[in-house]
Amino acid sequence: MAALPPLRNIEAVQAEHDGQPVIVLHDSEGYAEDQIVLSGPAFFVAAHLDGRNNIVDIQERFARQFRGGIITEDQVMEVVSFLDSQGFLLSDSFEKRRLQMDRAFSASPTRHAALAGRSYPDDPDELKAFLDAFLDTPEAPLVFGEPDAPVLPGLIVPHIDFHRGGLCYGAGYRALAAQGIPSTVIVLGVAHNAVPAPFVLCAKTIETPLGDLPCDTDMVERLATACQGNPFAFEAVHRTEHSVEFQAVMIARLYGERVRVVPILCSQIAGEGGCDAAPENMPATRAFLDVLRREMENPGARVTVIAGADLAHVGKRFGDPYDIDDTVIASVRARDEADLAFVTAPDGNAFYQSVMADKNARRVCGLGSIYTTLQALRGKIVRGDVLGYEYAHDEAGGIVSFTACALS
Secondary structure (H helix, E strand, O other), rough: OOOOOOOOOEEEEEEEEEOEEEEEOOOOOOOOOEEEEEOOHHHHHHHHOOOOOOOHHHHHHHHHHHHOOHHHOOHHHHHHHHHOOOOOOOOOOHHHHHHHHHHHHHHHOEEOOOOOOOEEEHHHHHHHHHHHHOOOOOOOOOOOOOOOOOOOEEEEOOOHHHHHHHHHHHHHEEEOOOOOOEEEEEEEEOOOOOOOEEEOOOEEEEEOOOOOOOEEEHHHHHOOOOOOOOOOOOHHOOOOOOOHHHHHHHHHHHOOOEEEEEEEEEOOOOOOOOOOOHHHHHOOOOOOHHHHHHHHHHHOEEEEEEEEEEEEOHHHOOOOOOOOOOOHHHHHHHHHHHHHHHHOOOOOOHHHHHHHHHOOOOOOOHHHHHHHHHHOOOOOEEEEEEEEEEEEEEOOOEEEEEEEEOOO
């Protein structure tokens, strides 16, 4: 009997529906736009779709798990067909879906606002009021500097959703606004769906409800020359990645369409050496950083680098065996502060080694984007100022920490 198609690499979160425990599946790559809800038995079938098991294998495992419980062939195939119809299996129909969506994104001159109306309002007036609730308040007003004043060289802000990260977003972007207006903002996000390339470029206009940000295509072309292989081979990961999108929304709130952007996602910037080898020792990373640094050293450049970067991800939601308590929170904060001491120094290699001292046990997803920002600005900045530090609970059991730091 032929093996059934495997489940894709998707997120599964426990929840409750009509008083019953269920599993919610979500596709972070965005090929399946809607979440789906599975009962416990249906999720059991889904979890055993590994590309090796066939119907009989699943029936046998089901009987062992549920002490003689029976699941029929039709019931197994009902789950399989439903998952396939929704785009959650690595099947021929999914490959057609993926190819069609990737081609459409590649052909479009615009990276559309994937999360407008979902993670933040899509109405411009509503969005401005939503952002100003943490960006421009009586206690912390938004004040703009002289347009021609020197620009802030670098900024580290969260990429967690605005609802949880608003205070740090506000602190960071007020610091940016207080300086001159940059002509180009390089946004270094995180490729949460990791790809086998250190940096992923995008040369598209970034759409936001507050105005579309044109891409600095000349800079993108210069950066592309430093990339090994095709720098746009994995451009499709930009389609639904939020770490750049949220920064674009904030930039548009400050400057409308007056600022160009260079969207970059950081993925596998380091080799196999772990904490003993700085990412800059990896030829592909070093070559890219050399060109990026030259862009920052250009005497006439009015360029700001923004790292959209969260810090620790710990707890059961992220694979740890423990619950979150005050001891865990204090431990995470202490390690985060130890890392951030090298951001304020600033010392990119020391920051990297600090995070990797325990093999990145806290899952600092912004490691690559923060490291790249510090290395790009090496010699151009003399200090980093921590403007805010927070953590937020994940409803599935865990915490995510994040910060706002101005680099000047």
